[in-house]
Structures are given as C-alpha cells and as structure tokens.
Amino acid sequence: MDLLCAEGLPGTDDLKIEESLTTLDQWAQHAKSETERNFHHFRSDPAEFENSEGYFRMLILATVVYEDFGIRYNPRWIAPPQPMIENDHFFADAQDVFVHGVIGPRRMGTCSSMPVFYVALGRRLGYPLKLVSTKGHLFVRWDTPSDRFDVDATGKGMNRYTHERYKQWPFPVTDEEIKANGYFKSMTPAEELSAFLSIRAMCLSEAGKKPETIAAASAACRFAPDWHQNHEILAWAQIQYVGVSMDAILNEKPTFTDHLEEIDYYVWSAQTISILKRADQGIPERPLPIVMPGSNSENEMKIPRPTP
Numbered sequence: 001m002d003l004l005c006a007e008g009l010p011g012t013d014d015l016k017i018e019e020s021l022t023t024l025d026q027w028a029q030h031a032k033s034e035t036e037r038n039f040h041h042f043r044s045d046p047a048e049f050e051n052s053e054g055y056f057r058m059l060i061l062a063t064v065v066y067e068d069f070g071i072r073y074n075p076r077w078i079a080p081p082q083p084m085i086e087n088d089h090f091f092a093d094a095q096d097v098f099v100h101g102v103i104g105p106r107r108m109g110t111c112s113s114m115p116v117f118y119v120a121l122g123r124r125l126g127y128p129l130k131l132v133s134t135k136g137h138l139f140v141r142w143d144t145p146s147d148r149f150d151v152d153a154t155g156k157g158m159n160r161y162t163h164e165r166y167k168q169w170p171f172p173v174t175d176e177e178i179k180a181n182g183y184f185k186s187m188t189p190a191e192e193l194s195a196f197l198s199i200r201a202m203c204l205s206e207a208g209k210k211p212e213t214i215a216a217a218s219a220a221c222r223f224a225p226d227w228h229q230n231h232e233i234l235a236w237a238q239i240q241y242v243g244v245s246m247d248a249i250l251n252e253k254p255t256f257t258d259h260l261e262e263i264d265y266y267v268w269s270a271q272t273i274s275i276l277k278r279a280d281q282g283i284p285e286r287p288l289p290i291v292m293p294g295s296n297s298e299n300e301m302k303i304p305r306p307t308p
Contacts, residue, residue: 002116005196006098009203020103027069028124034068035060035125054127054142055160058151061122062158071117073154074101074108077293090293091206097199097291112199112291114154115140130186133195134166135173136292143186170292180228194224195290201233202289213237229290 003017035057042049042056049056065071074096095101095108102109102117109117115131115138122129122140130141132150139161141150150166152159163184167173178184182191201216217234224230 001193002099002113002120002196005193005200006094006100009094009098009200010092010207011094011096012098012100014104015100020100023103024120024124028121030068031061031064031121032125034064050160052147052149054144054147055149057125057127058122058140058142058153059158061118061125061127062151062153065118065121065153066157069107071102071107071109071114073114074110077110088293089206091199091202091289094203097203098196109154110291110293111137111139111154116196118153131192131195132184132186133181133290134183135171135177135181136290137166137170138195138291139166141186182224182227190223191227194220194222194227194230197223198230198233198290201237205237210237210240233289 003015003020006012006015007017038060039056042053046053046056049059077090077096090110091097093101095104095106096110097112099109099113099116099120102113118140119129119131128142128144130143132139132141139150139152142148150161150163152161161169166184167178173183187195197216197220201213201220204213204216214234214237217230217237221227221230221234
C-alpha cells in the first residue's frame, strides 16, 4: 500500500512495484537465513538479549539491514529534530518518504519510510510488527500479549525505547495530543493506509498539485477519521487551495471553484469545522505532518553481528 500511495509523485520515475515486492521477498529470505544461522546465541544465553526472542530477532534484522543491505538514513535529513518550515522541501522527493527509496538503488530513507520497510520485511518473516506514531515520527512495535516493545532502527543498528522516551522525543507531546492523534497505539491496516495517504498529501502539496492534495488528505481522513492531525491537514489544504468562503465553512455549507466540483471530498466534518473555528476564522497555519525531518534516532548504536 505504501508503494501504491507513492505512484505518480516526484521521485517515482523508476518505481516498479512488482520488482520492489520481489526484492522484499528475497531480502526476507536472507534475513531468515541469517537469523537461523545465529539463533544458537539466543538459545545459549537468552539473558544477553533481555530474555526476549523477539528482541533477538529484531536485533539480527537490524544488523542485516545495515550491514548486508547497506541501508542508511538519508544524511541530508540527519539533524536535530525541528518543526516543519515552509522551505525545507522534505516532501519534494518521494524517495525520501516512501519505501521504494529504501528498496531501490539509493538504499536510503527517513523515519517516514524506514519503519515501513522494517514492518514489511518483518511481516514476511512472520513477525508481529506494527507501525506506531508519536509527534513527527514513526517507529516499530513488536506486539504480542507476552512480548511487547518499541524499537527504532533508523541509525546504525537498533535502539529499544520506552513509552516515556517517545513522549519526549523527537518532540514533547501532551496527553491531549496523544488522544487526539492516536499516538502510541499500534496502527490498524486502515490507519497505516491513512498515514501513507497523509504523507502523499504533503508530497502533492510540495509539488503544487492542489486538487490532488485535497483528495489525498480527504482519503487520509476517511481511513482514520478520529485523527485530529489528518483533519488539520485537510482543513489547511481546503482553505489554501479551494478558495472556499470561511463563512460557508463555519456554517457547514461549502462552496467550491468549478474545476474542483468533481472531487469526492470527505469535508466539513465536525473536527474540520472545529479546527477552523479555533483558528479564529482565519487561514490556519501550515499543519504538522505525520513525520518531519531530523527525527531519526540520535543515539546511533552499532550492533555487531554475533560470531557464528
């Protein structure tokens, strides 16, 4: 679904979905072989791996991804986490924010694409992996009733962080924001798709494709209607691009420019109207996207592969 959401964006001229899926299948087989080859280390000393088979498996996967596949966080975007600014062009190249940039020749990504890559690879291995978000960042969760932990593998290896850590990094997040945006919960398939569509909307906005931006933001709302952040993006796009009367919005009677009438909008929901009212009946500031530049793991920890 992530690959499909990237189609047609700048930076997808060489996107080949079937070829990408085949590569993922092949890499999963290599990761499986390396895990089996080294599994005796876990059997002989499980305490070395926090008595968690899941932790051991993710550790080997992260090592294989870094050492064997040569995948790196795009150095252009390695910086202290910072709020979104108008001219940073983080969403200008889909290879930076969608998984084909990780799988393709560049072998680079960001916290938008690398967690998706790990989940796609891990699920091929039968791992119970979920995507999870906090403010401006995606990460990976091993999620079973008996073994549940969060990991970041955007640096040189893997870091295992606590819930409290993600409440402060990469950006402080309040309890209200957690509730409003679904932070820290394992995403459902529909919510994963919503996240991809939200990222697509930001790329389309960067490319100046106004109707397509609204359509993608609208679809993101449809698949995760309770995420406040989605409605912020949609509201901003509507006001910026459609030329809608603010009075019409606040009265739930939208009007559109003629060339946009054919789009199937998911518009003027209670959340969207509430956002616009709180914006003092003016154009809202540019909303924060689901991911932002610079939110890779700053504690890059190299994990050497165990000796067979």
